[in-house]
Amino acid sequence: MWKKTSPTVKNVEYPIAGDPSGAVSRAYGVWNPGNGLNQRGRFIINPQGTIMGVEILTGPVGRNVDELIRQIKAMQEVAKNPGKAAPAGWQPGDDLIGTGKDFIGKY
Amino acid sequence: MKRIPLLVTVSLLFMIPLQAQVLGPCGSGGDDAAVKPPETASSALDLKPVPLPGQQAIDFQLPAVVGDDIKNIKLSDYDGKWRVLCFFPAAFTFV
Numbered sequence: 001m002w003k004k005t006s007p008t009v010k011n012v013e014y015p016i017a018g019d020p021s022g023a024v025s026r027a028y029g030v031w032n033p034g035n036g037l038n039q040r041g042r043f044i045i046n047p048q049g050t051i052m053g054v055e056i057l058t059g060p061v062g063r064n065v066d067e068l069i070r071q072i073k074a075m076q077e078v079a080k081n082p083g084k085a086a087p088a089g090w091q092p093g094d095d096l097i098g099t100g101k102d103f104i105g106k107y
Numbered sequence: 108m109k110r111i112p113l114l115v116t117v118s119l120l121f122m123i124p125l126q127a128q129v130l131g132p133c134g135s136g137g138d139d140a141a142v143k144p145p146e147t148a149s150s151a152l153d154l155k156p157v158p159l160p161g162q163q164a165i166d167f168q169l170p171a172v173v174g175d176d177i178k179n180i181k182l183s184d185y186d187g188k189w190r191v192l193c194f195f196p197a198a199f200t201f202v
Contacts, residue, residue, distance in 0.1 A: 006199065015180050017171035021152065024167045029157035030194045041157070041194040045164045047187045052160055059196040072189055 030056060044072055046079065164192070 004010070017024075025031040030041030037059060044053035052075050057063060074086035077096060084096035087107040097107055158165065168181045182190065193202070 013174070015171040015173045017169040017180065019169055023152055024165075024169060025194055026152055026154045027165045027167065028192070028194065029155050031154055033154060037196040038194040040196065041192075043158070043164065043192040045182070045190040045192060047189060049164050049166075049183070049186060050160075051158050051162050051164050054157060054160060056157065059200075062201045063193075065202065068191065072191070076189065 032059075042068065044068075044075065046075065164190075 009016075019025050022031050022036075025038050025041075028041060028043065030039045031037075032039055040057040040059055040061065040063060042053075042055045042063060043051055046052050053071050055063070055068075070091065073092045074090050077092075078084060078086055081096055083099060085099050086094075087097050090096075097103055164182060166181060166183045168179050170177055171180045173180065182192070195202075
């Protein structure tokens with residue numbers, strides 16, 4: 001219904017699932033028993049099925065998709081370069097930094 | 108850039124199916140066994156703590172709109188890919 005009536009959602013290519021019993025929403029802790037609605041929860045899951053990032057916003061506040069993409073790209077780069085880190089404000093294309101005592105206070 | 112499959116679940120405003128799950132299919136009343144929810148169902152509906160980074164994502168299966176079709180999908184169908192699981196309060200709201 002949402003997909004048929006909304007001109008923007010019509011273009012969505014990712015799966016949109018319904019969770020009418022709320023079982024999945026409860027399993028992920030994002031269901032609000034006070035109003036019966038979900039919080040705006042978002043989980044980044046890596047190819048191995050491990051949760052890498054969690055963000056939960058109150059319903060009336062929207063997410064920042066650019067920040068989501070930045071975080072995923074940072075996670076992908078770090079996964080490709082074990083022992084390296086993406087420091088604060090890292091942007092795709094920036095160098096990763098080393099970790100350990102030699103790097104304390106440098107970033 | 109690699110395509111990132113984005114899974115979205117919407118907890119719709121109506122929680123009627125929850126009740127339907129407890130009562131069983133319409134018209135199947137009269138059978139006490141059908142009225143009692145299975146024990147696993149009640150624990151599956153408990154509000155759990157939010158899973159944190161480092162924990163294994165809980166697998167699930169839900170009906171989903173994929174392209175122009177509706178089919179059952181599992182989180183594990185997308186193993187081997189980066190995934191984003193987004194929860195929405197309701198349809199017709201922003202991301």
